Amino acid sequence: MAMAESKNVLGNDLQSCCTSPMTGFYRDGLCQTGPQDRGVHVVCAELTEAFLSYTKAQGNDLSTPRPEYNFPGLKPGDKWCLCADRWKEALDDGVAPLVDLAATHEAALNHVSLDELKANSTKD
Numbered sequence: 001m002a003m004a005e006s007k008n009v010l011g012n013d014l015q016s017c018c019t020s021p022m023t024g025f026y027r028d029g030l031c032q033t034g035p036q037d038r039g040v041h042v043v044c045a046e047l048t049e050a051f052l053s054y055t056k057a058q059g060n061d062l063s064t065p066r067p068e069y070n071f072p073g074l075k076p077g078d079k080w081c082l083c084a085d086r087w088k089e090a091l092d093d094g095v096a097p098l099v100d101l102a103a104t105h106e107a108a109l110n111h112v113s114l115d116e117l118k119a120n121s122t123k124d
Helices: 049-057 084-092 106-110 114-119
Strands: 041-046 079-083
Touching: 041 084, 041 106, 049 084, 079 084, 084 106
Parallel strands: none
Antiparallel strands: 041 079
16 A cells, blocks of 8 residues: 555554654554555554563564564664554553554554544544
């Protein structure tokens, strides 16, 4: 899906989530998705220690650098495109990081409600 065509959960053009570190399934800074993205990496989240510990315990270690994949390892405060289902699991378990609605792809609404996203938003 081309950037100009991608919409966020508010119905506006999808904004960049983060370029340092470079995020997104396509590593273009955007939480876009497509047929190859089986994890649906569409929720732009500001990571916390609680979430990083939680996702590591679930088998997805986002903290440890993996140079062979050009992955720097993430720390609290970094923004990252998360799998929609993992974010929802974290929400249900009380450790979901805050989301940037303008940078969260509309496909997230297939996994989580807009009200849940808004209640956990980085902005008013």
